[in-house]
Amino acid sequence: MAKQQYDQLSPEWFQPAPPNVGEQEKINRPSLTFWHDVWLRLRENKAAIAGMIMIVILALLAIFAPMASERSYKAQNLSHAKLPPKVPVLENISWLNLDGKDPNGVDVYKERGVKEYYWFGTDDLGRDLWVRTWYGTRISLYIGLLAAVIDLFIGIAYGGISGYYGGRVDNAMQRVIEILNGIPYLIVVILFILIFEPGIISITLAMVITGWTTMARIVRGQILKLKNMEYVLAARTLGASNSRLIFKHLIPNVMGPIIITTMFTIPSAIFTEAFLSFIGLGIRPPEASLGSLVNEGYKSIQTYPHLIIIPSIVISLLILSFNLVADGLRDALDPKMRK
Amino acid sequence: MEKILQVNDLHISFDIHAGEVQAVRGVTFDLYKGETLAIVGESGSGKSVTSKALMRLLPTPPSRIKQGEILFEGKDLTKLTDKEMQEIRGKKISMIFQDPMTSLNPTMTIGKQIMEAILKHQNLSKDEARKRAIELLQLVGIKNAELRMKQYPHQFSGGMRQRVVIAIALACNPKILIADEPTTALDVTIQAQILELMKDLQKKLGMSIIFITHDLGVVANMADRVAVMYAGKIVEMGTVDEIFYNPKHPYTWGLLASMPSLDHKDTELYSIPGSPPDLLNPPKGDAFAPRNPYALKIDYELEPPMFQVSDTHYAATWLLHELAPKVEPPAIVRERMKQFADIVARKGGKPRG
Amino acid sequence: MARYTIQRIVYMVITLFIIATLTFFLMKLLPGSPLQNQEKLTPEQRALILKEYGLDKPVPVQYVQYLGNLLQGDLGVSFQYDNRPVTELIGDRIGPSAQLGFQAIVFGTIVGLVLGIFAAIRHNSWEDYTATVIAVIGISVPSFVLAGFLQYFIGVKLQWLPVAFWEGFKYTIMPTLALSVGVIANIARFMRTEMLEVLSSDYILTARAKGISNAGVVVKHAIRNSLIPVITILGPMAVNLMTGTLVIEKIFAVPGLGEQFVRSIELNDYPVIMGTTLFYSALLIFVIFIVDILYGIVDPRIRLAGGKK
Secondary structure, eight states: OTTGGGTTOOGGGGSBOOOOHHHHTOOOSOOOOHHHHHHHHHHHOHHHHHHHHHHHHHHHHHHHHHHHOSSOTTOOOGGGTTOOOBOTTGGGSGGGTOBSBOTTSOBHHHHHTOOSOOTTOBOTTOOBHHHHHHHHHHHHHHHHHHHHHHIIIIIHHHHHHHHHHOHHHHHHHHHHHHHHHHSOHHHHHHHHHHHSOSSHHHHHHHHHHHTTHHHHHHHHHHHHHHHTSHHHHHHHHTTOOHHHIIIIIIHHHHHHHHHHHHHHHHHHHHHHHHHHHHTTSSOOTTSOOHHHHHHHHHHTTTTOTHHHHHHHHHHHHHHHHHHHHHHHHHHHHOTTTOO | OOEEEEEEEEEEEEEETTEEEEEEEEEEEEEETTOEEEEEOOTTSSHHHHHHHHTTOSOTTTEEEEEEEEEETTEEGGGOOHHHHHHHBTTTEEEEOSOTTTSSOTTSOHHHHHHHHHHHHSOOOHHHHHHHHHHHHHHTTOSSHHHHHTSOGGGSOHHHHHHHHHHHHTTTOOSEEEEESTTTTSOHHHHHHHHHHHHHHHHHHOOEEEEEESOHHHHHHHOSEEEEEETTEEEEEEEHHHHHHSOOSHHHHHHHHTSOOTTOSSSOOOOOOSOOOOTTSOOSSOTTGGGOTTOBGGGGTSOOOOEESSSSOEEOOGGGSTTSOOOOOOHHHHHHHHHHHHHHHHHTOOOOO | OHHHHHHHHHHHHHHHHHHHHHHHHHHHHSSOOTTTTOOSOOHHHHHHHHHHTTTTSOHHHHHHHHHHHHHTTOOOBOSSSTTOBHHHHHHHHHHHHHHHHHHHHHHHHHHHHHHHHHHHHTTTSHHHHHHHHHHHHHHHSOHHHHHHHHIIIIIIISOOSOSSOOSSHHHHHHHHHHHHHHHHHHHHHHHHHHHHHHHTSHHHHHHHHTTOOHHHIIIIIIIHHHHHHHGGGHHHHHHHHHHHHHHHHHHTTOOSHHHHHHHHHHTTOHHHHHHHHHHHHHHHHHHHHHHHHHHHHHOHHHHHHTSOO
């Protein structure tokens, strides 16, 4: 066939040239650790990065904005009540509605002779909404952090013990979870609120009681799966102790699902607190939570829409950001799901 | 013999994030009526991709047929619309897959899954289709076929499931059966049963089989002709005897040498050094050169053409060029070649050809 | 399967019993009593009322009596609503809540499934991205925020639909919409993931190799197999819907159970709170039980294996 066209080849070319196999086996890509790889994948996810940046911004505002303001979250000033938002510089961009005018176009600040700027306006008692909103965000972040901590400590320990020891221990521990899961979270909260006062303590306690069951189930399932894997058996055969097995072999391999679960717990905890505060079971005035701020905003939804719009946007952004990061982490940690 | 399928210069690429993976790079072969053609090669050699491409079962994107044609009954399968292709799949060309544990729908009864193929292609009533399905189950050696029809895949063992998969593939008496490593996931004893079944069915039904495998033992048992694939190309092609008694390509030597054998307990099992090339950036020249102890300088520069050894035997290696040094296959391969000849002789058969 | 069902029923009863017991002892601990609004009573009248409510007996006796009453569906009487039985109050209010919940779950499930299926079939296309964005926003924006926006824009600004109250089908549209967004988002996300997984499975390839059309593969094989796991999220979904009705009914002034519940919290009407709580728990536990059993029936692997997953 193609033989003729190759006829003019020089005999020189037909010298043997066996390959250097050692050369061939050299790995020429830098080896990446698992976490480095996860980070590279996460970095490509624009939504997750946007979420992370947003969380940092919101957290910084929540921490520093109330501190930097000379006004307190509960200081009332009736002469400054129900002022619409007014922000320097941005007041000149008319569609943003940050010019201190109410929905009818009246410049309330000028009318009442208020010289100060209230960036987010004030509520019906003249409390500064800027400070109250960030104060409420603090509560949301605290709840999110708390949920994560509970997940990480109680959830992992419970699930880990249950899965690792198996047998009768596991059986008993699973029955407890099953019953705890049967009791709706809302009901546990209500019980605590009836014993204590509505507020942060009741929510915290209710979370401690029920918030970790999902994590416990996931960790247990993973440990059950992993502990029969050959590499664990191998380590056991080599005489590794229980704690070494748990901390060196099992936990690191469960880290992915743990992180994903934790990240999804945070937004749902934040939502739950906002929801409870909204229906009056959570944080109550004069304390401020994003949920209770939205609830108060409903009273004047037509006349002073800023009272509902601002905390609504902040709570939505907060939950959205955490969800985006959680989604991103899940995709980065679980390559199977990334298609 | 009558050619039933012709594949000419088939190129298939996958467009991924990092670039274009050239999974199949110019594959050419013919399939004759009633024969079994085995395609052998390591994982990633493109054998599975080729077989799925014949059925047009590769997802597009990311895959695309870059070039080449697949001629079947006067039609180029690469140019058919989805609808036209559906008329061929399952009716004229069927396929069975590697893992019987996952290749059946877990929530549909076996009967329905077989009848689905019958009803799609044949103008039969439901009752007739049911009868035909029961016949098929009996044909593939499943007892209590009527009862089994109402059962779900999880109620079948792996070997039984593979029989069901075969029954589905044979539902419409296809001209070609493509078997993509049909026994890899099975126990050795079951493996033998399934192979026997396939041979038996081929005798009864007269279809052609394309048998994808990496197991040369299976090839010796099943195939009439063999195509050896490496890095997306066919590197050697011939009758089963030619490939086993007179292999020409160093890669085929490597494959033969790495076959475990019962007679040689004391010798160390050979393995081909290195790993297949990255098809994202296929190397210049012969893709096998970096792993080839017999490589020549030219292997790193120019791709070898197909050299003809006999009417039916071709190999793509520069060693067959008249200027190349005369190289004998390594001792272990020569020994293997002799063994195969002996086995055939002992069986009283003569080399097929 | 039968053994599994019985086991589930036993756990269901134990859980309910625990909740009921907790409820009872909490009521005992709480400061309120049926007498809290009638302080100007003579000791005789007081004793008479205590006797009427059975509060003069020792606590263990009261407990047994309470459990007995529960079994007969007696949840006690309200402190606030003229001492009306809690069961009656619940009965009065259940209608709108049930309608709202039903409409939301039907509408939400249908839209969610369509979105999820579409997103999976058109994986990585703009349709997929749109569905994904809708879903992530849907699970992120709290229903009470969304309800406010609907109320403000559709009700107040555009005046297409009534802002609040419950006087006909038109009044149910906005609350249903607000309530179903969470359902849509959750179902769409779940369905999309399931479908993608199923679509990449081997038996889909087998079906295509049979010559089944793309639509046939999706309808007969992919959707059916993806729908089965979706049943598992109906339980948590019911919890979501329940908490959802609390805020949605409050915002749209729907005379439902949720609205009454929130009001009774504000008024510290403990019997109503506890009774409704108990009712909600029973409902949820029952829903989760039904979902579990349903899953077993729909999936032949569980139905025929006769045990747990």
